[in-house]
Amino acid sequence: MNKKKGIIIGAVLFILAVAVGYAIFSDTLTINGTATAKGEFAFEITTQKDVLEEVKSSNMYAVLNNYGSTGDVDLANAVSSNVDSSITNTSNTVTYSANLTQPGQKQYFTVKVTNTGSIPIILDIYYDINIDTSIAGNLLMDDGNTFDVNKIIDATQGVGGNVYEFSSIDYVTADLLKQNLVNLQDVYVSKEIYDELEVDPEAAPKLDTGESAYLVFSSYWREDLNFNSHVVGIDVTAKSTIDIPIKQYTN
Numbered sequence: 001m002n003k004k005k006g007i008i009i010g011a012v013l014f015i016l017a018v019a020v021g022y023a024i025f026s027d028t029l030t031i032n033g034t035a036t037a038k039g040e041f042a043f044e045i046t047t048q049k050d051v052l053e054e055v056k057s058s059n060m061y062a063v064l065n066n067y068g069s070t071g072d073v074d075l076a077n078a079v080s081s082n083v084d085s086s087i088t089n090t091s092n093t094v095t096y097s098a099n100l101t102q103p104g105q106k107q108y109f110t111v112k113v114t115n116t117g118s119i120p121i122i123l124d125i126y127y128d129i130n131i132d133t134s135i136a137g138n139l140l141m142d143d144g145n146t147f148d149v150n151k152i153i154d155a156t157q158g159v160g161g162n163v164y165e166f167s168s169i170d171y172v173t174a175d176l177l178k179q180n181l182v183n184l185q186d187v188y189v190s191k192e193i194y195d196e197l198e199v200d201p202e203a204a205p206k207l208d209t210g211e212s213a214y215l216v217f218s219s220y221w222r223e224d225l226n227f228n229s230h231v232v233g234i235d236v237t238a239k240s241t242i243d244i245p246i247k248q249y250t251n
Contacts, residue, residue, distance in 0.1 A: 039119035041248050043207075045111060047087045047094055051078045052110045055214045061194035062186040063205055064125055070188065075216070081105040085219070092244070096217065100181075103223035108185075111215040113246065115207040120249035122204040123213055125187050133240040135178040140233030149174050149236050164230040173225050180220045181238035188214040206249055215244065 054060070056076045061069050070076050085107045087096035098107035115121050138146035141164060151159075152174055155166040189197075189205050193213075197203055205213055219238075 040117040041119060041121065042115075042117035043121055043246055044114045044116045045089055045092055045094065045244075046114070047089045047096070047112070048110050049085060049087055049107070050080050050110065051075060051108045051216055052112065052214060055110060055188050055216060059191045060188045060214070061191060062188055063194060063197060064187040065185070069191075075186075075188075078108055080107045083107055085109075094242070096219075098219035100219060100221040103221050103225070106218055106220040109217040109219075111217065111244075112212055113207070113215070113244065114212040115209055118209060120206050120208050122206050122247050122249050123187065124204045124245040124247055126202075126204060129184075129245055130243040131182075131184060131240060132242075133178055133182045133238055135174070135181070135236055135238045137234075137236035139227065139231045140235060142230050142232050146235070147231075149234075165228060167228065170227050170231075173227055176222065177225055177234070177236065178238050180218075180222050181236075182240035183218050183220060184242065185216045185218050188216060 056070055056078075058069060058076075062075075081100075081104075083098055083100055083105055085096070085098040087094065087109045089095070089111070094111055096109045098105075100107070113123065135149060137149055139149055141147055147164060152166050152171045154160060155162045155164065156168055156171060187205070190211070193205055193207070193211065197205065207213060
């Protein structure tokens with residue numbers, strides 16, 4: 001290779017190196033894109049007296065207290081007493097009443113929660129459900145007078161005297177009466193939803209679009225509750241506020 005040819009080849013290689021370097025350092029990569037997370041969080045609550053027939057199906061499972069199919073918890077044959085009762089709802093607020101006139105009477109109610117949105121929702125019933133129940137009214141006494149049911153505990157502590165000989169047992173009886181007059185019996189979901197919970201016991205029931213969960217309540221005057229012998233009758237009303245924690249599914 002003569003000197004002149006070497007100079008020419010060197011010049012060509014230099015030009016290529018500069019061109020490649022320029023190409024590398026002046027290259028521009030442009031990505032244009034849009035990502036949007038958008039879904040409709042919506043649900044519908046409907047109510048009905050008694051236990052809905054769809055809840056009595058063998059495909060329904062209890063997930064709050066009883067755990068298992070409706071056959072296991074004997075809900076398929078649940079029958080309300082013939083009492084004056086009602087249940088209504090305005091949006092998320094549910095109001096029900098039952099006029100129980102004698103021990104042993106029971107009235108069932110069903111609250112149906114349906115996912116009407118486009119994204120899953122959960123009912124966080126294991127941790128966030130809140131039931132606040134109060135009781136008001138009187139016990140009818142054997143001397144013709146009445147006694148405020150909420151003052152039993154005071155009487156046992158000697159406040160205002162204890163003419164009717166109330167004890168802690170009477171206080172427990174009044175508390176049991178209150179608990180059963182307004183009672184969330186259980187929450188029922190389909191077998192498919194129940195199977196998902198068995199895989200992850202810590203999870204809350206998840207409802208996809210169109211799926212429903214059913215909250216079954218009962219008002220029950222327990223016939224095995226007995227106050228002391230001075231009490232000859234009961235005229236008591238229980239009221240309850242129950243928060244149903246419906247949330248967007250985020251996992």
